[in-house]
Amino acid sequence: MDLQTAIDGALVMVLLLDLGLLTLGRLATAIKALALQCLVLAPLPLAAEAMHGSVGGHGWLILGATIGLKVFLIPWVLLRAIRTGEIHREIEPLVGFTASLAIGAGLLAVAFAVGGGMRAPGLSISPLLAPAGLGTVAIGLLIMISRVKAITQVVGYLVVENGVYIFGLLLVGRMPALVEMGILLDLFVAVFIMAIVVHHIRRTFDHIDTHLLGGNGEASS
Amino acid sequence: MIARVLHILLDLALIVALPPMLIAVIWKVKAWFGGRDGPGWMQPYRDLRKLWNKSAVYSRTTTWVFRAGPVVNLAALGTAALLVPISGTAAVAGFPGDLIVVAYLLALGKMATVLAALDTGSSFEGMGAAREITFGAMAEPTLFVALAALAIATGQLRLGAMLGPVLAAAWPGMMPASLLIAAALFIVMLTECSRIPVDDPTTHLELTMVHEVMVLDHGGPELAMATFAAALKLLLLGSILLHVAMPLAPWPMKVVALPLLAAVVGVVESTMARLRLYRVPLLLGSALVLAGLAALLVTMGGKA
Numbered sequence: 190m191d192l193q194t195a196i197d198g199a200l201v202m203v204l205l206l207d208l209g210l211l212t213l214g215r216l217a218t219a220i221k222a223l224a225l226q227c228l229v230l231a232p233l234p235l236a237a238e239a240m241h242g243s244v245g246g247h248g249w250l251i252l253g254a255t256i257g258l259k260v261f262l263i264p265w266v267l268l269r270a271i272r273t274g275e276i277h278r279e280i281e282p283l284v285g286f287t288a289s290l291a292i293g294a295g296l297l298a299v300a301f302a303v304g305g306g307m308r309a310p311g312l313s314i315s316p317l318l319a320p321a322g323l324g325t326v327a328i329g330l331l332i333m334i335s336r337v338k339a340i341t342q343v344v345g346y347l348v349v350e351n352g353v354y355i356f357g358l359l360l361v362g363r364m365p366a367l368v369e370m371g372i373l374l375d376l377f378v379a380v381f382i383m384a385i386v387v388h389h390i391r392r393t394f395d396h397i398d399t400h401l402l403g404g405n406g407e408a409s410s
Numbered sequence: 411m412i413a414r415v416l417h418i419l420l421d422l423a424l425i426v427a428l429p430p431m432l433i434a435v436i437w438k439v440k441a442w443f444g445g446r447d448g449p450g451w452m453q454p455y456r457d458l459r460k461l462w463n464k465s466a467v468y469s470r471t472t473t474w475v476f477r478a479g480p481v482v483n484l485a486a487l488g489t490a491a492l493l494v495p496i497s498g499t500a501a502v503a504g505f506p507g508d509l510i511v512v513a514y515l516l517a518l519g520k521m522a523t524v525l526a527a528l529d530t531g532s533s534f535e536g537m538g539a540a541r542e543i544t545f546g547a548m549a550e551p552t553l554f555v556a557l558a559a560l561a562i563a564t565g566q567l568r569l570g571a572m573l574g575p576v577l578a579a580a581w582p583g584m585m586p587a588s589l590l591i592a593a594a595l596f597i598v599m600l601t602e603c604s605r606i607p608v609d610d611p612t613t614h615l616e617l618t619m620v621h622e623v624m625v626l627d628h629g630g631p632e633l634a635m636a637t638f639a640a641a642l643k644l645l646l647l648g649s650i651l652l653h654v655a656m657p658l659a660p661w662p663m664k665v666v667a668l669p670l671l672a673a674v675v676g677v678v679e680s681t682m683a684r685l686r687l688y689r690v691p692l693l694l695g696s697a698l699v700l701a702g703l704a705a706l707l708v709t710m711g712g713k714a
Contacts, residue, residue: 317707
């Protein structure tokens with residue numbers, strides 16, 4: 190199995206996880222699927238560098254940072270928010286699962302039609318990059334607008350972010366430094382947004398907790 | 411030439427002898443998961459022999475349609491099995507476009523079973539027939555899209571040629587697509603062969619049965635035919651799946667992999683619960699999307 194096949198396989202896996210996120214009914218499973226998607230995506234810049242020549246030490250650093258943050262820290266915080274906040278564990282879709290899967294498949298088809306003709310400015314590492322990036326962004330937006338809970342908004346946001354990340358890989362041969370900075374910026378924004386959203390969710394819990402306090406005496410902290 | 415004849419003879423022997431063994435493997439795996447030893451390896455064969463030696467009883471409300479059901483089903487699946495490569499890279503018979511014949515032979519077998527079930531006039535059997543047709547109607551597009559993707563990738567319309575060396579040559583470029591097709595075919599196989607998570611083959615409640623309730627009124631040799639045909643369908647779809655999933659493997663591997671695939675089905679049955687009825691369309695829709703994505707990838711591959 191050569192590098193090209195591995196990259197293509199990883200991108201297909203990402204698309205599958207996109208569609209999987211549209212059909213999963215449980216929050217915790219969805220977050221784990223998202224973590225898996227980030228894990229599949231993390232080595233791609235390194236693979237791109239390897240394809241263009243040498244692999245630098247900062248490539249490994251970024252790989253480590255990406256995995257640490259997006260595969261472990263963010264999912265852990267989200268899972269903890271679900272557990273401690275006692276959120277109802279099922280995703281509440283505004284659009285049904287089957288319907289959102291059909292819409293997602295349609296979006297993917299459009300992404301392939303539009304992205305298939307796109308050519309990277311430099312040497313592209315995979316013909317799937319543009320369609321996969323566009324499709325992931327579109328499905329992330331679909332998740333954001335078609336699910337009720339705040340925490341699924343975070344999931345949708347992170348999927349969009351993954352799509353942007355894939356799209357950024359198109360530029361990796363031309364300006365690696367810029368892409369790396371973009372990835373780091375992604376990480377920063379992700380932490381930022383995460384903090385804001387988790388704070389918002391906390392506030393919601395406080396509200397719920399006060400209701401519980403009125404009825405049951407002391408509620409769980 | 412000699413090798414070709416030997417492969418044909420081996421294929422025929424496998425079509426006749428292997429299907430009950432696949433069922434035995436599934437039973438064994440499920441029993442092991444439950445901490446039991448399970449029935450013997452020969453039990454499905456013994457069951458078939460026992461049923462074959464019995465005489466059948468027919469309800470007076472049934473007509474010839476009821477008796478024709480299992481016969482047509484078995485004949486259709488047997489013919490389809492001849493067009494699918496099982497041991498070698500070529501099928502026993504084949505002609506350009508035979509993939510459509512295979513798909514419609516599967517549909518014909520299903521139609522015969524369903525008509526036989528409706529012919530009894532039993533409300534339970536009618537319900538099972540309705541579900542079988544509903545699931546079948548949703549699984550069939552997936553099968554077609556998957557086969558179409560393979561046809562685009564290989565440029566062949568003959569099933570034997572499509573799953574043969576051409577696919578192995580195209581494998582490095584289309585591995586992701588192949589695996590998607592294999593996954594879609596796996597879901598189609600579970601659906602068509604009435605396995606969990608779509609249908610529970612061991613349920614004892616007519617309300618929850620799909621395939622079992624349709625053959626409820628059959629007895630003796632006809633029940634044997636229906637049982638054997640169900641197992642043969644597993645062999646047939648399993649062979650297609652394995653040829654797609656591992657085109658580079660030498661042919662004995664593909665034969666050995668058939669019981670392993672049955673073991674995987676057993677593991678799925680042991681670890682998963684049956685889906686609620688209205689979740690089944692989601693599963694089959696996912697399979698269709700997998701196959702559609704594979705078709706997209708394959709057409710992309712042609713352009714790039």
